[in-house]
Amino acid sequence: MKTSIGTIFAASIAAKQQFLSDNAATLEQVINTIVRTFRAGGKLLLFGNGGSAADAQHLAAEFVNRYVIERPPLPALALTTDTSTLTAIANDYSVAEVFAKQIQALGRRGDVALALSTSGNSANVLRALEVCRALGIYTVGLTGGSGGKMAALVDALLCVSATSSTPRIQETHILVGHVICEMVDQILFGSESGRV
Secondary structure, three states: HHHHHHHHHHHHHHHHHHHHHHHHHHHHHHHHHHHHHHHHOOOOEEOOOOHHHHHHHHHHHHHHHHOOOOOOOOEEEEEEOOOHHHHHHHHOOHHHHHHHOOOOOOHOOOOOEEOOOOOOOOOOHHHHHHHHHHHHEEEEEEEEOOOHHHOOOOOOEEEEEEOOHHHHHHHHHHHHHHHHHHHHHHHHHHHHHHHH
16 A cells, blocks of 8 residues: 555656646746736636536635735635526536636636636536637636647646646646745735745
């Protein structure tokens, strides 16, 4: 069992190291874009399915409440949490529309959309990205493997390319999300949040 545990840890570490090597410049660009969005009064919209839905609401909570330092709430909204809205859209239209219709209602030019899909091929995520493009909303795709169809639909692609393993991709996604939270805090509110 110890060998198997060690193998899982090693794979997770390798995925994160490869991600940083491949995506450091894009990640910095995304952080700066989110900072500019918040400064201009825009908001961050986050969405995904399953574990990615949980990550979306986790990260939205970090912005709205706080991450590490005491600071004002930041406008972030997970589109994965309102069961009445989600089930109404799925029932009356289709599951493919559950994020798209919320973006049509809530999204504005100047916002940022952070789409999470480990495969990059989730139909409802891709449909939401199409709506974002039509509305002029800046899009960030957090995915894995080859990037899937998402790669062609986003302004900034953050891809865990070292693996197609959903758990290893999701482990990297939450680290990336935490880095975004910490760096946004540091830029907007000072270096107190730079604690490791």
